[in-house]
Each structure stands twice: as structure tokens, then as C-alpha cells.
Amino acid sequence: MMSSSKRKSVMPSCGEAAKITAEAFPSNKRKKAVIALCAQLLPDDMMLEVLLRLPVKSILRFQAVCRSWAAVFSSKDFCSLHMATSKVPPQAPKLLVVSPTAELDSTSVCSYSPSSSSPSSRDALLFTVDSARRNSVEVVMPSPCCGLTLLFDAVAPAYYVCNASTREVTRLPPHSLPKYDSSAGLGFDARTREYKVVRLINGLSDDKETIRCDVYTPGADRWRPAAGGVPFKWSQFANSAVAHAMVNKIPPVFANGFLHWLINPSFIIRRPRAAIISFSVAEETFGCVRSPPFWGPTEHLRSWAQSEREHLVVMDDHLCIVRDLRNRTPDGSTLEIWGLLDYGSGDWSLKHRIDFLGQARSELAEPKVVRVIGSVGNGTLGKKIVIATSERWAHEKFQKKVYTYDPRCQVLEAILSVIETHTRLTRLIPGSRFSLFEESLAPVHKTDDELAMPYTLAKLTKELLPLQAKSAM
Template sequence: MSNPLPRDLWTEILVSLPVKSLLRFQCVCKSWKSLISTPTFISMHTQHSESVHNYTHLLHYNSYRNSKTPYQLLHTDGSFNESQELEYPCQMRCGDHQFVHDCKGLILFTTVNEVGPDDNRFEPLTLWNPAIRMSMTLPRPRINDVPEPKYCIHGFGFDQTSNDYKVLRMFYHNYASSRPTQAELYRLRTGAWETLMVAEDSFQYYFSTKMQAFVNGASHWVVWPMAPGSRKRAVLLFDMFDEEFRVMKLPDHLSLGWGRSIGLGVSGGLLSLMENNNPYGSVNLSYSIWLMKEYGVVESWTKQFTIDLEGWSYGRIFLFRNNEKVLAWNRKNERESEESVLYDPKTHRFIKVGGIKGKGYLLGKNTFVESLVLLDKLNHIQT
């Protein structure tokens, strides 16, 4: 061309394109390939995707399917009729995952035998970017030989200040143990693990679930005290920016609701809470949905609505789309396949959902962002 466009303008144009187009355009010329794979461009593209393509997704794992594509990425159009089959990362054995965390286009797999005194049991952590079909195995952590009994928790998030993904890995013991809690942090930018200093009072708790809720730059978990006789639950958080643990109180109604499970989530960028209103063993289940309207302010927890699961023997619910809908699973007995339904809190009606194949588990429930992250990593593996 006689009057080529300035580089800044080319960058602005390319940043607005979807991932599939950019992967093809790497073959146009060396300068485009070099530009698209730079950390600066990848960061700019992710930020643009967040501001424009902010549709909701669920990552669904089908436990009955034995193939290279046991995952579905479900895009919501109000009915979840659209889905995309995803190939399993080739360096992982299908079904060996224990928990899955997702954040800004990356998915973290932890495995059943992630750590143990016997080196033969060790299974590494894996980061996966389904948009570019690439994954990478994290280096072996520093903390490997942890005496029994132990409890392993993972956190995964993004530090907006340093523009970096971070993986938290921590071990704690029961209250009768004299062993200190251990924690370490992996930073994607440096590609290395670093041991963290942990204050003793940060881990005087049991975790009610290993699944995190990542919001406001921090991973959150529901916990309850280890000390005998104490039943006041709270929220333990790990801030990805200052890399410190803190405890956030819950209102008395939620902190003292012993015998009723609660779980954390994210809705519309706010920390959400799902409270099971029935004691363990009840047949007729109902859940109350709460939102923390002002982050960090205990008094701002506000009940949004309550869902009566209409006599289902088992139910799992997932809040999404700014409280507009709730996705629930219904299983009448152990032999019947699960049914998925949408609950509309405005009409109090349940609608069957299409697009979800077979029986399985929901592994992620955040705003999906197509990203180029891992494209610039030398040790990535193509799926």
C-alpha cells in the first residue's frame, strides 16, 4: 500500500476482532504475528472483550461421556440452547480433575492426586484457554510433602494492578494439630511459585466448600471456626493484589445458621450468597438468595428472593445474569438422569433448559471472556 495505516490504528482495529480471526491473521505477515502475541496486545484485547462481549457462560462436565470432548461451554441466550464442545487438554487424563476455577478466559484444573508424600501420586496443575485451544502445566510447587491429615484449597484470580493471573495453593490442618498452615502463590508472569507468610489467626477455620467466589480482586470461601463450641461462620478472603488473607464477617442470621448450608457466588459483579433454608436431611428444599450491595460492608447483605424447589429430592442452584434467572438441577432419584431448569424470580416459574447434554457437573459460572492469554507462553501445549 502506498499510504499504510499507522501502527496504532492497526492495533486499534485488531484489538476489536474476535479470537478466531486474530489466530488466522497471525499468518498474514510477521509484523501482525509479532503484534498479536505481545503481552500488551493480549491485555488490551482481554479488556476490550470484557467491555463488549460480556455474555454469561457455564462450563459443564458430563461425567457419563468417555471422549476427548467431555466439556460444554454453554452460552446463555435466555435458554442455554447454544453450546460449544471443548476438547480436553491433552496432557490431562479425562476425569482426573478435582475442582475447576475460571477467571477472565483461563480455566484452572486441580487434580485428585495433586500432592502427596509419594512422588508417584503427584499430578500437576493445569491452566487451559479453550478460546485458543492451548494449555500449560504449572511447574512443580515448592510444597510437596505435606504430612497427614491435610486439607488443600486452591484460589485462582487476576490482579488488575500487575495485570497478572495468580494461583493460590494452601494447606491447613485440624484444630488438634500443631502443624502450621502453609501457603504458596504462582504468578503467571514470573512462572514461579513463592512461599507466603500466613498469620496463625487466618486459619482457625474449616472450609465449608473448596469452590471459591472471585470478586473485587479476591478469592472468597465460606468458613467456620475450628475451636470446639464455636459455630459462627464467616468469609475468608485472599486479596490477589496485596496477597494477604482477611476475614469478613457475616450477619448474625447467616453466621449462626448452623445445620443449613450456604455457598458463595458472583452476580452482576457483586458477592452473592445462596442459603439453604432447610436443615440437613429435609426433603422439601428452599434457597434464599442474598447480595452484598456494598463490598466489605456486613450490613449491606440484602435478601433478594427465596426459591421453593417444589418437593424435589435434590437440587443444586446457580445464580447468574444479575439475578434475572437461576439455573437449578433436579434429580428425582439416583437412577434418573438430571433435569436442568431455569427459575424466573419475577414469575416464580420453572422452565426446562435445552442444550445441556447428559448428566454432569457445573464447573464455572462467570462472565465468559474470550482471551489470547497463553499465546505468548513458550511452554504452552496445543489441544
């Protein structure tokens, strides 16, 4: 958080507020009334505290008042302050749902808000990606990064970064080596206060570099190699992480300034020294995270099918590993969530143990894929864990559901159920089309108007003109 003096510099002064408001409403009578009113306005820092607690939709409307306000609300300082102020876990989940349109000529991105009183919910179209014209777009990471979501079109192939709150989306430049296995993640650089998309790529054995890392930064016209490259000592871990991500649909997660990929120990000949390979988004260097206590000496001897049941998730801003024990004994009906306590020591602790009994067992015993995608609420307001499942329903159709689980009263509630078609027969585990929704003003840069229909300043101004004309009469 900024100090009070720094916060004051973000907003115009009282006199400036009167001036810019008069510019927006040129009527002489209204101008005098506004100037008189501004003399009694709250102090700038108190006004800023109010504005920081407004939803993104309201702030976007305020941008249409004048250029000065538009500049303030789009500044990095205000965006960072708004992000920090609104970082309160919501009490109820709000989902981002990506799906093809009925004609398969574009991809729609909708917000989905479950109703607290009935199984029905509100489903609102946010924007469409017109260049993604087939049933091939997936959500890369189930949890947003500072309000931004990374999408991938496997047919193009192409990556998209979107902000669901501002309805902005941008298509990233084409990337090289599209036919090789790769895994991408979206992270946030705290120093530049901008996002980065990081892509780990497995090459062929006869390539000069069998494993490489490419980075995209906002405004660039191409991908570039990571500053630190992939050191040889991390190449085996990186190779295992990419293979694991591709085969089992295990995406990386972003936490504490690092992107994290889960290593598949069955791909490594000897017992792995680490469970996770990490990438510093700011420094662009690699590291590793020590294995949790349940990774025993024979962990690397497990099959791929067994290894697909562990995945990473971010809960309460902490990196966690989810351990699926549904088909193991003696804990054949539980799901464990282990949290990393400290990067230096590599200590882990068991945060949650979900026992699938009664309703939970009947609902979650059958699905092949069970993924924890995050949490909402907190200890005071009541925390709920958000769980997504996927099960083959027919030849090319999969039934996907999203649940909330209350660990205090052990209640499982279904909040979304859809049937999806995936025509790629080799995809035993289809990619996700769900993500948690997070309010943010973070810009995505280079927004292409042909890809989306954002709630633009021009559109808002057009809406306000009739109101201004009417008030001036």
C-alpha cells in the first residue's frame, strides 16, 4: 500500500475536480453548482479510498468523464492500489466460462455467478474471440493472475491474454516450434507491474537445445528467450514438468512472484530431489522446491496414471499440492491439500483433508479427473474450496462439473454442470474451460478490436452525451 501522501498525488485536487467536472458538463448553471459543491468535497485521500473500493465496471464509466480522470484510472499506481484494496476473497465463487458459439465461428467468454437461493445462476456474455473459430480454446490456468486469464487455441495455435473485468483481450504473436510439447503460464512482474507469458518447450533429441524457455512481454512483437535460459542442471526437471503438463493436463500456477510446474517423478530415473521447478518472473531464472513428505523413495517408480492425480493450486496466496487418494489404500476416499510453509526450508504442512463420505463420495468417487482450482472466502467469513471434475460421458462428450466444498460443515454443493464436446480422440483428459473470476484493472495492451468488443471509452462517452444534453436543458 502507498502512504497517504503518495495516494493524494494519484487523484486531482478539489480545484482540478471542479475544472474537469465543468469541462464534462459545460452548462453555466451546472458549472456554478458543481464548483460550489466541490468546495465541500471530501479530502483527496478519503475520496481515493472510496474510489479504490468501487467495482471495475464503475471505474470504467468514470473514465468517460474527462481525459484527466481517464489518465488517473489507467495509471499503474491506481491499478496497483485498486488490486491491493480489492484483494479480499469473495464469499461466493464467480466463474469464467469459455465455450464455442453455436455456429463454431467464434469463442464466447462468459461470467457465471451461482445463485445462493436456487440451482439456477446468472450467465452473462463478456466478449467473443472472433479469430478462434473452432471448438479448440482452453483456459490454460484455472486461477487468474492479477485478474488476467491466459487462453490457448490449439488449432491456430495461438495464446490470448484477457481481462474479463475490462473486457479486453489481445492475441500474442505466433510462437516458434508449435509441433513440440510445451507448457505455458501467466505471471506478474512486481517490478515493472506488467504480466509475462512464459513457455517451456521440449525439443527433439537432435536439437541444439532439447529444452528451452521463451517469454512474451506486453507490447513486444515476438517471443524472446528467457534472460537466464534453462541451466543444464534443471533441464531434466523441466523436461519432466513439460511432459507431465501435456499428458495429464497439469498447468503451472503463479504464486509469490514465481511460476511453478509440478515434476512427474516417474519420468526421472533416480529419486527426484524436488517436486516443483520454479521460474522467477522478475529475474527470469529457474529454481526448485523441495519435495513434500509424502514423496517417498519409490515415488519415481509410479506409473503415469498414478502421477496424474497430483496437481498444484494457489489457496490463500500460498502454493499448495493436491494429493488425490481416492483409488489408494488405506486412504481410498480422501483428498489432501498440502501447503508450502517456506521456500528456503521447503517445509510443507497438511492444510485440508477432504473425506469423500456420503454426498461427497457419491459425487466425486467416479470422475477420472478431480481438480481443486482455488478457494473463496476466509476463516472469518467462511471458506469454501472450489473443485472441478471431468468424466467421459459419451464417445466425444465429457461431463464437467464445478463444486464448492465447505471444510467446516463438510458440505459439497454443485454450482455448474455442462456437457462438452472434444473431437480430438487422443485427448483422454480434455483441457479446462473454467477459471475463477477476479476483478482487476490490469491492462492487457495492444487490444485488437476485431477480437473483442470491450466497454470502451468512446462507447461510454456516446452513452453519456444524451444525458448531458438533457441535463443542460
